[in-house]
Amino acid sequence: MSMDRRKFLKVAGLSTLVGLGSSGAFELLKPGRVDAEMEHGHHHGEHHEKAEETGPKTRLAMLIDIKALTREKAEKIVHTCHHLHNVPNWGDPKNEIKWIWEDEFEHAFPDSYNEYDEILEHSPFLLMCNHCDEPPCARVCPVEATFRRPDGIVAQDYHRCIGCRFCMAACPYGSRSFNWLDPRVMLKKEMAKGRKLNKRFPTRMRGVVEKCNFCVERLAEGKKPGCVEACPDVMHFGNLADENSNVRKILRERVSLRRKLELGTKPSVFYLI
Amino acid sequence: MIEKALKGSSVYWGWVIFLLCIIGAGFIAYLYQLKVGLGITGMSRDISWGVYIAQFTYFVGVAAGAVMLVIPKYLHHYTKYAKVVVFGEFIAIAAVIMCLLFIVVDIGQPMRMMNVVLHPTPHSMLFYDMIVLNGYLLINIICGYNTLLADKKGLPCPRWVKPVIYLSIPWAISIHTVTAFLYAGLPGRHFWLTAIMAPRFLASAFAAGPSLLVMLLLFLRKVTKFDAGEDALQNVARTICYAMIVNFFFMGMEFFTAFYSNIPGHKATLEYLFWGIGEYGNLVPFMRACIVIGLAGIFILLVPPIRRNPLWLAIGCACVFLATWIDKGVGLVIGGFVPNPLEVITEYHPTFPEITIATAIWAVGGLILTILYKVAVSVREEEQRI
Ligand code: SF4
Ligand code: SF4
Numbered sequence: 128m129s130m131d132r133r134k135f136l137k138v139a140g141l142s143t144l145v146g147l148g149s150s151g152a153f154e155l156l157k158p159g160r161v162d163a164e165m166e167h168g169h170h171h172g173e174h175h176e177k178a179e180e181t182g183p184k185t186r187l188a189m190l191i192d193i194k195a196l197t198r199e200k201a202e203k204i205v206h207t208c209h210h211l212h213n214v215p216n217w218g219d220p221k222n223e224i225k226w227i228w229e230d231e232f233e234h235a236f237p238d239s240y241n242e243y244d245e246i247l248e249h250s251p252f253l254l255m256c257n258h259c260d261e262p263p264c265a266r267v268c269p270v271e272a273t274f275r276r277p278d279g280i281v282a283q284d285y286h287r288c289i290g291c292r293f294c295m296a297a298c299p300y301g302s303r304s305f306n307w308l309d310p311r312v313m314l315k316k317e318m319a320k321g322r323k324l325n326k327r328f329p330t331r332m333r334g335v336v337e338k339c340n341f342c343v344e345r346l347a348e349g350k351k352p353g354c355v356e357a358c359p360d361v362m363h364f365g366n367l368a369d370e371n372s373n374v375r376k377i378l379r380e381r382v383s384l385r386r387k388l389e390l391g392t393k394p395s396v397f398y399l400i
Numbered sequence: 401m402i403e404k405a406l407k408g409s410s411v412y413w414g415w416v417i418f419l420l421c422i423i424g425a426g427f428i429a430y431l432y433q434l435k436v437g438l439g440i441t442g443m444s445r446d447i448s449w450g451v452y453i454a455q456f457t458y459f460v461g462v463a464a465g466a467v468m469l470v471i472p473k474y475l476h477h478y479t480k481y482a483k484v485v486v487f488g489e490f491i492a493i494a495a496v497i498m499c500l501l502f503i504v505v506d507i508g509q510p511m512r513m514m515n516v517v518l519h520p521t522p523h524s525m526l527f528y529d530m531i532v533l534n535g536y537l538l539i540n541i542i543c544g545y546n547t548l549l550a551d552k553k554g555l556p557c558p559r560w561v562k563p564v565i566y567l568s569i570p571w572a573i574s575i576h577t578v579t580a581f582l583y584a585g586l587p588g589r590h591f592w593l594t595a596i597m598a599p600r601f602l603a604s605a606f607a608a609g610p611s612l613l614v615m616l617l618l619f620l621r622k623v624t625k626f627d628a629g630e631d632a633l634q635n636v637a638r639t640i641c642y643a644m645i646v647n648f649f650f651m652g653m654e655f656f657t658a659f660y661s662n663i664p665g666h667k668a669t670l671e672y673l674f675w676g677i678g679e680y681g682n683l684v685p686f687m688r689a690c691i692v693i694g695l696a697g698i699f700i701l702l703v704p705p706i707r708r709n710p711l712w713l714a715i716g717c718a719c720v721f722l723a724t725w726i727d728k729g730v731g732l733v734i735g736g737f738v739p740n741p742l743e744v745i746t747e748y749h750p751t752f753p754e755i756t757i758a759t760a761i762w763a764v765g766g767l768i769l770t771i772l773y774k775v776a777v778s779v780r781e782e783e784q785r786i
Pocket of ligand 2: 267268269270271272273287288289290291292293294295335336
């Protein structure tokens with residue numbers, strides 16, 4: 128394989144990304160690395176073109192093993208995520224914020240619902256943001272408060288979001304939540320009852336939208352996403368763009384589903400069934 | 401010119417004070433919303449847009465309706481509209497301001513509004529909507545002010561205004577097209593994902609805006625010395641009638657596609673809106689009323705002897721205005737969220753503060769219109785005296 132110097136540098140630079148060459152272990156971006164990559168891509172159109180030519184080097188993806196998932200595990204995962212990200216528990220569907228939640232097959236895959244498949248019908252499912260490769264939420268946002276990073280994570284900037292909720296209308300998976308009321312008020316109430324705040328992650332203000340961020344803050348510290356750490360047998364995280372990654376290996380062996388593929392959003396969350 | 405708005409009867413002032421009271425109440429409700437958050441409204445995770453955005457959508461249509469007078473007057477030199485065009489433009493001004501206010505009260509972080517300008521995002525339809533709406537406001541202020549000023553002086557409109565007036569025609573189409581694109585480009589919202597959204601928006605706009613105009617002109621004929629002229633009124637009424645027929649025709653096409661194809665996702669919202677799904681059906685009475693009232697409006701405006709009776713003309717226009725309002729200001733936006741992407745049904749119940757705020761914005765529109773019409777009528781009355 129021949130490779131010019133520029134390409135070589137790029138591959139070398141990106142080889143610190145998830146899963147590359149390591150057996151399921153995570154070597155992740157150092158803080159600021161992705162931003163630097165992004166800047167680079169912005170300023171050098173040429174660089175960008177080349178990237179397309181060779182295909183993206185990183186596309187982070189999550190695999191959820193439905194066969195391994197139980198109600199208890201689902202609860203543990205949800206609890207871990209919501210604790211790590213200081214998601215308040217409003218306790219009513221109107222104001223509710225959720226990053227990941229348990230639901231049924233019928234709701235997760237309304238178009239593929241098959242009333243004769245009793246196994247799937249009774250399995251718990253975990254729903255979350257799909258970190259779509261072509262995210263409609265980012266397309267409609269008028270201020271680029273939600274945007275797709277070069278590593279595939281669809282991120283949310285709580286300081287730029289104006290709270291128009293256009294992204295909520297655009298997301299075909301109902302993955303986004305809006306802070307209808309002040310989340311800090313609820314967190315305070317919960318803390319009085321013994322809830323611990325995660326000091327390493329910011330709380331949000333009311334009037335902005337939020338959703339799963341693939342634990343981007345933990346990835347920057349070289350950690351795995353919280354849900355993966357909570358149930359490593361259920362949640363698998365890795366680089367979809369790398370043929371040798373853990374996730375690609377699993378996908379070669381297992382049957383998987385993705386939600387509403389017909390909409391062209393290209394979800395990065397896979398359900399192993 | 402504006403000083404004319406300061407001279408009026410006690411009824412006029414009573415009306416202005418009445419509107420100001422509603423605006424005050426809405427302002428207090430808005431302060432409450434600013435303090436507590438949008439949680440004081442009936443909106444939820446599933447129905448994430450409500451009364452505000454629905455009213456916004458409707459009034460974009462009302463604003464665009466003015467073009468139904470501008471086209472005959474300026475492209476076909478239909479002189480019978482000469483005296484009334486400015487009233488259409490003034491409706492547009494009031495309606496666009498209402499739209500902007502509805503957006504402001506709807507967003508969660510209004511202090512960050514300027515982000516839309518600071519971080520221009522050409523792939524967002526909201527970015528274009530901001531441009532076309534503000535542009536349309538400016539265009540109508542320029543056209544309305546100058547035509548009225550020229551009339552007052554008895555001179556023809558300054559020449560540089562002409563191109564602006566011509567520009568207002570495609571611009572009016574654009575505001576409602578872009579507003580339709582806010583909805584029609586979203587994957588996974590079957591009810592909105594339809595190519596006919598923009599044409600249907602335009603058809604209902606060309607019915608809604610002019611029907612408000614005819615009602616107001618009939619009112620002015622009764623209480624002031626200004627008469628828009630029977631021919632002008634009858635012609636606007638014809639336009640309204642045709643636009644409304646086209647609107648209902650388009651609506652029928654939505655029904656055909658959904659029900660003949662029998663695709664569940666496409667049928668779901670229509671079923672919810674017109675028949676209810678299971679125990680959920682709080683919009684059914686509205687939507688059925690919309691059809692009945694709309695058809696009544698079409699009938700009244702279609703049959704010449706009925707239409708020529710001023711009372712029936714007013715009733716017919718009121719029917720059209722109401723039917724289009726239910727269709728767009730109630731059913732379209734809320735319906736799009738039912739069922740949600742997980743095919744779960746959540747219903748929407750607007751709250752008292754939310755309705756107070758929305759009513760206050762109606763009152764702001766009413767106030768702006770009152771003042772502008774007062775000025776315009778005073779100018780027209782002077783003309784007629786001469
Ligand atoms: S799942 Fe929804 S919120 Fe997440 S990236 Fe896709 S469209 Fe955006
Ligand atoms: S709510 Fe925030 S993130 Fe969503 S579209 Fe509006 S500005 Fe963007």
